[in-house]
Amino acid sequence: MSRQEPRTKVTPEVKNVNAPMLSLRGVGKTYQSGGQPLTVLREIDLDVAAGARCAIVGPSGSGKTTLLGLCAGLDRPSEGKIQLAGHDLSTMDEDGLAALRNAQVGFVFQSFQLLPSLTALENVLVPLELQGGGRGVRKEAEARLADVGLGERMHHYPSQLSGGEQQRVALARAFVHRPKILFADEPTGNLDVETSQPIEQMLFALNENFGTALVLVTHDPELAERVGRVVRMRGGRIESDTEL
Numbered sequence: 001m002s003r004q005e006p007r008t009k010v011t012p013e014v015k016n017v018n019a020p021m022l023s024l025r026g027v028g029k030t031y032q033s034g035g036q037p038l039t040v041l042r043e044i045d046l047d048v049a050a051g052a053r054c055a056i057v058g059p060s061g062s063g064k065t066t067l068l069g070l071c072a073g074l075d076r077p078s079e080g081k082i083q084l085a086g087h088d089l090s091t092m093d094e095d096g097l098a099a100l101r102n103a104q105v106g107f108v109f110q111s112f113q114l115l116p117s118l119t120a121l122e123n124v125l126v127p128l129e130l131q132g133g134g135r136g137v138r139k140e141a142e143a144r145l146a147d148v149g150l151g152e153r154m155h156h157y158p159s160q161l162s163g164g165e166q167q168r169v170a171l172a173r174a175f176v177h178r179p180k181i182l183f184a185d186e187p188t189g190n191l192d193v194e195t196s197q198p199i200e201q202m203l204f205a206l207n208e209n210f211g212t213a214l215v216l217v218t219h220d221p222e223l224a225e226r227v228g229r230v231v232r233m234r235g236g237r238i239e240s241d242t243e244l
Helices: 064-071 094-104 120-130 137-147 163-175 193-210 221-227
Strands: 022-033 036-048 053-057 079-084 105-108 181-185 213-217 229-234 237-243
Touching: 022 064, 036 064, 036 237, 053 064, 053 221, 064 079, 064 181, 064 213, 094 105, 105 163, 120 137, 120 163, 137 163, 163 181, 163 193, 181 193, 193 213, 193 221, 213 221, 221 229
Parallel strands: 053 213, 053 229, 105 181, 181 213
Antiparallel strands: 022 036, 022 079, 229 237
């Protein structure tokens, strides 16, 4: 096993505002599967500037979701270096990574990751409460739920909501603290066309009004085209990186 660098705590501020919001160099990820190594990502180099937008596309199994998790510090690469908001993720302990995510990152999971014992409103309040709460946080959470069309459903529990409604709660939770970068894994994948359009508008408004960088995994070619930059993956590698 290679010697690990000492891990340091993090302050929530963005370091080095002139650096990319996200930077990957030589990133790879290998798991053990049935006692054999399974390499999911290979030699990934990627930069996303502050306030920029990027869509990651490619066939199932190409490593898109794994890459998103590494970028957000939810998992660690087997090799290479990732910097997020100016912080070298390899030097940070789990508490530091959690603090950085809570201060700077929004994440929308394919599986929603809502807390079943909390109402929609309480789920959306979680990031704000982790930041210390304060006056006005409830109104902010209520406003974000209204933005995604759930103003009348905010006191319902996840089990009382449809899959599409749960996804909208997850989006509201990701938006509520106005992150510097938002990662979304198929953000409109469980929504019909009528519902997905306002969600897409919210994503782009967050980008334009607050300078939030967007990194979206999607199978929707129209959404990828709207994002404007398309990173295409195949076999765990970046096959192309195109500005449309």
